Amino acid sequence: MIGRRLMHGLAILLTLAWSHGVMGDMPEISRNAFSLPLAGLSDADRQRFADGRLLFQRSWVQAPSADEVFDGLGPLHSRLACISCHPGNGRGQAPELPSGRLLSMAVLIASAADEPAGSHPHPVYGVQLNEESRPGIPAEGSARLHWHYHDTSLSDGTVAELRRPEVVIDRLAYGPLDNARLSPRVGPAVAGLGLLEAVPDVLIADIAEEMKPDGVRGRVNWVRDPHSGELRAGRFGYKASAATLLHQSAKAMHVDLGITSALFPSSNCTAAQTECLLQQAVETAERVASGRLAYEIGDRSLSELVFYLQQLAPPDVPQQSAESEAGLVVFTELGCAVCHRPSLNLPDGTAVTAYTDLLLHDMGEGLADGHVEHSASGRDWRTAPLWGLGLVARLSDQEQYLHDGRARTITEAILWHGGEATVAVERFRRLSDLDREALLNFLKSL
Amino acid sequence: MNRIPYQVLRTLLITTVLNVSGAPIWAAESDRELLVMTSYPDAMVSRFEAAFESMYPQFDMTVLWRQSADAMSWLELQNHGGVDVYWAPSAGNFERLADAGEFAVLANSDLPFLLGKTTLRHPKGLYAASELAGYGIALNPQRLTELDLPAPETWRELSLPAWRGQLVLPAPTVGFAPVMIDIILQTYGWDAGWNLWRALAANADFSTRGGSFVTDGVGSGRYAAGVTIDFFATTAMAAGEAIDFVYPAFNGFNPAHIAVMADTGARSAANAFVDFVLSDAGQALMMHPDIRKLPVRPHVYDSQPTYPNPFLMTEQSDFSYDNKLGAQRLDLVAVLFEEMIMAHHALLRTAADASLWLQANPASVISESEAMSLAPLFERTSRQDSLRDAQRQQLRSQWRSSAGEVYRALIK
Numbered sequence: 001m002i003g004r005r006l007m008h009g010l011a012i013l014l015t016l017a018w019s020h021g022v023m024g025d026m027p028e029i030s031r032n033a034f035s036l037p038l039a040g041l042s043d044a045d046r047q048r049f050a051d052g053r054l055l056f057q058r059s060w061v062q063a064p065s066a067d068e069v070f071d072g073l074g075p076l077h078s079r080l081a082c083i084s085c086h087p088g089n090g091r092g093q094a095p096e097l098p099s100g101r102l103l104s105m106a107v108l109i110a111s112a113a114d115e116p117a118g119s120h121p122h123p124v125y126g127v128q129l130n131e132e133s134r135p136g137i138p139a140e141g142s143a144r145l146h147w148h149y150h151d152t153s154l155s156d157g158t159v160a161e162l163r164r165p166e167v168v169i170d171r172l173a174y175g176p177l178d179n180a181r182l183s184p185r186v187g188p189a190v191a192g193l194g195l196l197e198a199v200p201d202v203l204i205a206d207i208a209e210e211m212k213p214d215g216v217r218g219r220v221n222w223v224r225d226p227h228s229g230e231l232r233a234g235r236f237g238y239k240a241s242a243a244t245l246l247h248q249s250a251k252a253m254h255v256d257l258g259i260t261s262a263l264f265p266s267s268n269c270t271a272a273q274t275e276c277l278l279q280q281a282v283e284t285a286e287r288v289a290s291g292r293l294a295y296e297i298g299d300r301s302l303s304e305l306v307f308y309l310q311q312l313a314p315p316d317v318p319q320q321s322a323e324s325e326a327g328l329v330v331f332t333e334l335g336c337a338v339c340h341r342p343s344l345n346l347p348d349g350t351a352v353t354a355y356t357d358l359l360l361h362d363m364g365e366g367l368a369d370g371h372v373e374h375s376a377s378g379r380d381w382r383t384a385p386l387w388g389l390g391l392v393a394r395l396s397d398q399e400q401y402l403h404d405g406r407a408r409t410i411t412e413a414i415l416w417h418g419g420e421a422t423v424a425v426e427r428f429r430r431l432s433d434l435d436r437e438a439l440l441n442f443l444k445s446l
Numbered sequence: 447m448n449r450i451p452y453q454v455l456r457t458l459l460i461t462t463v464l465n466v467s468g469a470p471i472w473a474a475e476s477d478r479e480l481l482v483m484t485s486y487p488d489a490m491v492s493r494f495e496a497a498f499e500s501m502y503p504q505f506d507m508t509v510l511w512r513q514s515a516d517a518m519s520w521l522e523l524q525n526h527g528g529v530d531v532y533w534a535p536s537a538g539n540f541e542r543l544a545d546a547g548e549f550a551v552l553a554n555s556d557l558p559f560l561l562g563k564t565t566l567r568h569p570k571g572l573y574a575a576s577e578l579a580g581y582g583i584a585l586n587p588q589r590l591t592e593l594d595l596p597a598p599e600t601w602r603e604l605s606l607p608a609w610r611g612q613l614v615l616p617a618p619t620v621g622f623a624p625v626m627i628d629i630i631l632q633t634y635g636w637d638a639g640w641n642l643w644r645a646l647a648a649n650a651d652f653s654t655r656g657g658s659f660v661t662d663g664v665g666s667g668r669y670a671a672g673v674t675i676d677f678f679a680t681t682a683m684a685a686g687e688a689i690d691f692v693y694p695a696f697n698g699f700n701p702a703h704i705a706v707m708a709d710t711g712a713r714s715a716a717n718a719f720v721d722f723v724l725s726d727a728g729q730a731l732m733m734h735p736d737i738r739k740l741p742v743r744p745h746v747y748d749s750q751p752t753y754p755n756p757f758l759m760t761e762q763s764d765f766s767y768d769n770k771l772g773a774q775r776l777d778l779v780a781v782l783f784e785e786m787i788m789a790h791h792a793l794l795r796t797a798a799d800a801s802l803w804l805q806a807n808p809a810s811v812i813s814e815s816e817a818m819s820l821a822p823l824f825e826r827t828s829r830q831d832s833l834r835d836a837q838r839q840q841l842r843s844q845w846r847s848s849a850g851e852v853y854r855a856l857i858k
Binding site (some may be wrong): 031032033035043046050051054057058059060061062064065066067079080081083084086087093097099100101103105134135137139 | 479481487488489492495498506508509510511512513515516519527528533578655657658662666667668682684685686687735810840
């Protein structure tokens, strides 16, 4: 096993070596694999897709600006653009080094003092650490990840090194971050979300009701949609806390970029952040005085953004080869497919081959973050879609999996599964080399 | 309650970021905090940010994003709004700021001075080129085959009748377009260049949105060709889009620049960032598939011999772009394009054959020397000046009217 310091050094070297071309070129195919539109868009819809793409990719700016579509950033924010945390519409990355900044991931914050613990924003720092800010307004703090390692063995004696992140925050600008639960999360891939949005609530509910083996349960995260007011089956976000892309997008704009909208008309400043509140108030007054809407992303722009996300095609899953079919058999026999359902069928017969049931599952203490989101407990996570899994290693600068990028291989990701997945993981540990290879090849084919 | 006057609110908005005690509150707590203003896309900036901080973990970089047209209003604030480094493709802004003494002399100024006639660094070291962009033609090979059109080798070929309706051009409001317009003017001469633009416009639709919309149009097959800046096309190609890109003969490369603000409170960090961008590692990072810029250090191309090399292309060409000349007049060139061409696009297209504009060769509404004398009037500035606004409006109206008269007479 390679020592950890050497690994850190290699991470730097590999980053620089890649940029020097020393590693040689990775096949430059499908770099836009997560960015293609669904087939069959009309010319008008293609234009709308392109308009939404601009909103997703462009950096937002602080007011006042001549750029009135894109002004209103902050005063407190995590990054400048949606694509910052969803690079190439794919996954964000956790920094490998303790000195690395969280450039495509966020640190969610919840209060541990309220009941139930982890269910409310922190009274001073709110729901997410805003590491960036408008010049003149103090940013909330600076986060780093320290990795803690431990080994685990498979039945055949193979040792796998696992790691988990510890969030360390310094330069706190608004007082101590007491009684807080921190949850670092990389930006997830955004391709195929329109198809997930189209899955009927009743289908998700029916899946939850099904009897499942091996102690697997699965629950719907019923959430109140802020636009319609209806109680809906959540499916977006790591804990399925949003049912629609409109809600998820508006929430992300608000929390990550400090952009207000009709759904989130107030700033993301907390009561303790008086300079932030003052700045936001002045900006809002200026907007209104100049005849603009009080909130920063208009309904039309937001709907274009949502349209873009809805029309992003899922990564192309090639037809299974004989080799990957053998892996699918292993996948099914282990029990993975109970939660990572190969397909969800829409009412029109479209098969959404996302490998998810969109349900919450208790994943055990190892992955728990202590954050409560509606009916999702601190140990619950929505089953992650596996489509595009095989592209992670090819398109991302680093191969990382799970919500916080802790897993550097698919094997590590599997070994972190606990709770309802315990029985399936035990079967995985007992796999022969051959079956394990078949399983991994199958997963890399997705 | 009385409404607060708009201008008072605007002033209040700007001044709330100033420390009421007089000290600049955005002054770095220490030299470790670096504020970089840029207009580069996130895919590029985030990579540079990560690589820089990896190499210099003692510094924290924050990015202030601003379109080039919008940058000056921030940089004209007290202490440049806290900006330490300005890094952007905006020749006009860099010229104005350098002339105003707003930049510090760079510690690292060892780039080649010239690439043909293209200046890569300020003669007094106040700014340096950080990357180059070339201009060319994105092509849809399938459409070319269907239309039996050869890949063009010159700009002029796009004015041929066979290209009617098959071409997309960027409107001058698209960031890279003014330089593109000026390259044609410098290549063919002032009057001949404007006439070529008329002929191209007669064959084309205009894309008024962001730069990637030209390659979108070509990639979708709606157009067989589109005039664009190279990195939009080459990143799309690297992403697997079925388009080609050619650098036609008589081309130019336009540098983007980087500079340290003279009053930076983070000089070590600022110099380190400039050093990194201009280092071999930084220049090689420009070749990342998601960035696809052209490095300004010739030897960096040795590691990727098939990568487009502007140094080789300039050696082999009879033309290179005078970016110093261009920087003086880009704003005016964009305005002339709007008034002489965009405003009369429908009229230009009524000509049965786009080559009418080349054959007739009408004189431009103003000569090149007149343009150079009027260029300062049209420089973008955040300052309100109703007199200048009125002068500009009058000239624009005059040019639009004159151009229309000439076109109508020729079409008859």
